[in-house]
Amino acid sequence: GEEVAQTPKHLVRGEGQKAKLYCAPIKGHSYVFWYQQVLKNEFKFLISFQNENVFDETGMPKERFSAKCLPNSPCSLEIQATKLEDSAVYFCASSQGTEQYFGPGTRLTVT
Amino acid sequence: ELKVEQNPLFLSMQEGKNYTIYCNYSTTSDRLYWYRQDPGKSLESLFVLLSNGAVKQEGRLMASLDTKARLSTLHITAAVHDLSATYFCAVDFSGGGGSQGNLIFGKGTKLSVKP
Numbered sequence: 001g002e003e004v005a006q007t008p009k010h011l012v013r014g015e016g017q018k019a020k021l022y023c024a025p026i027k028g029h030s031y032v033f034w035y036q037q038v039l040k041n042e043f044k045f046l047i048s049f050q051n052e053n054v055f056d057e058t059g060m061p062k063e064r065f066s067a068k069c070l071p072n073s074p075c076s077l078e079i080q081a082t083k084l085e086d087s088a089v090y091f092c093a094s095s096q097g098t099e100q101y102f103g104p105g106t107r108l109t110v111t
Numbered sequence: 112e113l114k115v116e117q118n119p120l121f122l123s124m125q126e127g128k129n130y131t132i133y134c135n136y137s138t139t140s141d142r143l144y145w146y147r148q149d150p151g152k153s154l155e156s157l158f159v160l161l162s163n164g165a166v167k168q169e170g171r172l173m174a175s176l177d178t179k180a181r182l183s184t185l186h187i188t189a190a191v192h193d194l195s196a197t198y199f200c201a202v203d204f205s206g207g208g209g210s211q212g213n214l215i216f217g218k219g220t221k222l223s224v225k226p
Contacts, residue, residue, distance in 0.1 A: 048211075
């Protein structure tokens with residue numbers, strides 16, 4: 001597609017539950033990025049992929065967060081045992097070159 | 112440490128006035144991006160600046176990059192209410208060379224344009 005698609009739009013989870021977010025990058029883009037935007041508007045990089053390979057995972061809280069980009073499937077970001085501080089908007093972006101195009105985001109609320 | 116600092120963080124302007132938002136970054140990069148975000152929405156790409164001295168203009172917005180000073184500016188000319196939004200600068204510190212690094216964002220400048 002011509003736009004980055006993210007599902008679901010909103011996700012509500014109780015503390016300790018699992019959350020899974022999906023991202024379909026723009027067709028032909030080989031890089032995918034996940035960012036977290038918390039309430040103060042600050043963006044935090046989580047992880048990036050080059051095709052199905054992890055490119056940079058320096059921002060990932062590894063104990064509870066995991067991500068995959070498998071061929072012919074949407075990329076996914078999974079949070080095991082969510083915590084209140086995981087409440088944020090999670091943006092996916094894709095790129096083929098210098099510019100990153102952002103999806104509409106998934107708002108995760110942990111109660 | 113890789114840092115991107117924007118100022119001001121809040122900007123209240125009157126319609127018709129001019130103003131500049133500043134974006135400083137901590138170490139060498141020649142890939143700087145400006146985005147606009149409306150409340151509850153995603154990031155809209157405004158400008159991509161890829162070399163020292165780059166200047167780009169779109170409507171009432173003009174962005175420039177000085178890689179030696181590690182400074183980018185977003186200049187607003189004759190502001191109108193429709194420009195009210197949060198503006199982010201973001202820097203790719205990866206060094207390019209064909210790869211694509213993650214972005215480090217400034218904290219954003221919340222612009223409010225009043226009649």
